[in-house]
Amino acid sequence: MRGGVYVEKIPFNRACFEGKELAYIAEAISNGHISGDGPFTKKCHSFLKEKLGCEAVLLTTSCTHALEMSALLLGIKEGDEVIVPSFTFVSTINAFVLRGAKPVFIDIREDTLNLDESLLEALITPRTKAIVPVHYAGVGCEMDAIMDIADRHNVAVVEDNAHGLFGKYKGQELGTFGCLATQSFHETKNFTCGEGGALLINAPKLVERAEIIREKGTNRSRFFRGQVDKYTWVDVGSSYLSSDVLAAFLYAQFEVSEAIQAKRKRVWTRYYEGLVDWADQSGIRLPIVPNDCVQPYHMFYLLMPSLDVRQKFIQYLASHNIQSVFHYLPLHLSDQGRELGGDKFQCPVTDRVSDQLVRLPFYNDLPIDDQNRVIECIRSFDG
Numbered sequence: 049m050r051g052g053v054y055v056e057k058i059p060f061n062r063a064c065f066e067g068k069e070l071a072y073i074a075e076a077i078s079n080g081h082i083s084g085d086g087p088f089t090k091k092c093h094s095f096l097k098e099k100l101g102c103e104a105v106l107l108t109t110s111c112t113h114a115l116e117m118s119a120l121l122l123g124i125k126e127g128d129e130v131i132v133p134s135f136t137f138v139s140t141i142n143a144f145v146l147r148g149a150k151p152v153f154i155d156i157r158e159d160t161l162n163l164d165e166s167l168l169e170a171l172i173t174p175r176t177k178a179i180v181p182v183h184y185a186g187v188g189c190e191m192d193a194i195m196d197i198a199d200r201h202n203v204a205v206v207e208d209n210a211h212g213l214f215g216k217y218k219g220q221e222l223g224t225f226g227c228l229a230t231q232s233f234h235e236t237k238n239f240t241c242g243e244g245g246a247l248l249i250n251a252p253k254l255v256e257r258a259e260i261i262r263e264k265g266t267n268r269s270r271f272f273r274g275q276v277d278k279y280t281w282v283d284v285g286s287s288y289l290s291s292d293v294l295a296a297f298l299y300a301q302f303e304v305s306e307a308i309q310a311k312r313k314r315v316w317t318r319y320y321e322g323l324v325d326w327a328d329q330s331g332i333r334l335p336i337v338p339n340d341c342v343q344p345y346h347m348f349y350l351l352m353p354s355l356d357v358r359q360k361f362i363q364y365l366a367s368h369n370i371q372s373v374f375h376y377l378p379l380h381l382s383d384q385g386r387e388l389g390g391d392k393f394q395c396p397v398t399d400r401v402s403d404q405l406v407r408l409p410f411y412n413d414l415p416i417d418d419q420n421r422v423i424e425c426i427r428s429f430d431g
């Protein structure tokens with residue numbers, strides 16, 4: 049209740065439907081091919097391949113599984129080191145830890161909250177096997193510097209591009225820099241099928257083995273293409289392909305990708321314009337997008353002056369029936385991170401940003417009136 053008027057809750061996220069999801073699911077069912085790699089999966093593969101220009105695309109059950117496939121493909125083993133930002137989702141590193149890797153946590157830049165490439169070279173050792181940059185909020189990492197360091201030390205780069213689909217760095221699509229990149233189609237991402245993901249493959253030599261690992265270690269994909277006359281167990285692997293029913297849902301969203309991105313751009317821009325003068329006066333930092341980055345409008349965050357103010361802010365919005373949420377807790381200081389020696393890494397920017405950051409309600413169909421209510425409420429917060 050506010051001023052005696054009931055106001056409906058504005059959630060942080062809401063799954064949005066673009067219209068053809070159900071029709072395509074019905075079509076997948078009538079196609080009679082609802083397991084993996086059916087007609088809709090193929091449409092999703094070609095769509096992403098064409099839009100991004102990568103060598104191959106494989107839909108997976110999640111971004112987490114695409115990361116696990118990456119670790120298998122790179123042959124990560126006990127004692128290998130993998131460099132990741134401490135400010136990321138658990139799966140970015142857990143996928144490699146599952147294969148025995150030792151996490152090496154790198155701090156982030158103050159502006160984009162992406163891994164700080166100036167700290168990268170000092171963390172590389174003869175055991176470093178991979179660097180996993182995360183394009184936070186879909187704003188590109190400094191890929192020129194990262195690729196240069198990786199190439200000079202012969203280290204693989206796997207981009208965790210869960211936030212960054214259709215973002216660009218210096219005119220090049222995010223997800224096309226590393227030998228591998230991973231996407232998420234979880235409900236909270238720009239494009240969704242509930243739970244889903246994709247592995248983008250940019251290094252041609254990794255394609256065949258990626259197909260095998262995704263198909264339980266068998267050469268089933270080659271068999272279906274008529275390239276071998278029987279299919280059999282040829283390598284290690286697991287079951288990482290998603291049902292064509294989910295691919296049908298996802299394709300309905302891909303087909304209107306530009307409309308989805310336009311909606312998200314509208315939401316982002318409205319927040320920015322509605323808050324920029326207030327933020328300036330209140331010592332609050334809005335997202336920074338460098339000139340050479342095109343962002344895909346994944347989220348809108350604020351950096352508050354302190355943890356205390358951030359917590360009061362979240363409570364204040366909640367008291368007005370608006371849900372806002374913080375984000376990653378530093379992985380190097382998590383229980384599992386510490387157990388793996390994470391607390392010996394210094395990530396002061398991560399520690400601070402983790403306390404200060406808050407994300408505002410953001411989804412494709414966030415009504416303008418609701419968004420105006422959020423902006424008005426924020427502007428009335430006086431710390």
Ligand SMILES: *Cc1c(COP(=O)(O)O)cnc(C)c1O
Nearest residue numbers: 110111112137139210232234245
């Ligand atoms: C969402 C997310 C993931 C995990 O995605 P799932 O599809 O849920 O496995 C991994 N990394 C980042 C940065 C994410 O935001």
